[in-house]
Amino acid sequence: MKIMIDANILISAFIKTDTTPHKTLVRAFTPPNILVLSEQLVYELNKFFAHKFTYRAAAVADFIHTGQYEYIELTPTDKPYPDEALIRDENDRPILRAALKAEVDVLVTGDKDFLESGVKIPRILTAADFINT
Numbered sequence: 350m351k352i353m354i355d356a357n358i359l360i361s362a363f364i365k366t367d368t369t370p371h372k373t374l375v376r377a378f379t380p381p382n383i384l385v386l387s388e389q390l391v392y393e394l395n396k397f398f399a400h401k402f403t404y405r406a407a408a409v410a411d412f413i414h415t416g417q418y419e420y421i422e423l424t425p426t427d428k429p430y431p432d433e434a435l436i437r438d439e440n441d442r443p444i445l446r447a448a449l450k451a452e453v454d455v456l457v458t459g460d461k462d463f464l465e466s467g468v469k470i471p472r473i474l475t476a477a478d479f480i481n482t
Contacts, residue, residue, distance in 0.1 A: 350382050351382075351453040352454065352455045352456075353384075353385045353390075353448045353455070353456045354390075354458075355456065355457065355458035356394060356397070358370045358457055358476050360398075362374040363394075363398070363408065364402060373457055376479070376480065378417050384417070385448070385453050386413075387421045387423070388423065389423075394409055395410070421447045422447075423446055423447055429446060430445070432445065432449070432466075432468050435466040436463065436466050437462045438460075438462045448471050449470075455471055455474055456472070457479045458474075458475070
């Protein structure tokens with residue numbers, strides 16, 4: 350299964366271990382699952398940890414540089430998907446576009462704009478729902 354994890358869950362996973370977000374991250378990159386990260390997610394992670402939790406920045410950088418995930422970039426020629434309009438926050442739409450481009454099965458997030466969107470593909474789950482499925 351291909352899994353994309355939104356920045357809010359990834360940030361929580363790196364701040365504190367033995368939590369649902371951390372278990373989500375571990376499960377997502379444990380075979381046969383494939384973790385998918387987008388260019389925007391990697392940027393958000395680096396920016397957050399460089400400014401707010403600098404003591405974790407090195408661990409996050411190490412994780413990003415291991416490459417134990419599939420990396421997806423959006424290009425200017427990537428056209429919007431119709432379901433993007435279901436996401437209220439336009440800044441979140443590139444995350445959905447990257448998930449659709451990468452053909453992920455599940456997008457794990459805590460963001461209500463995704464959770465309440467009505468998007469059916471990919472499945473959008475909270476970290477707790479993902480762990481319990």
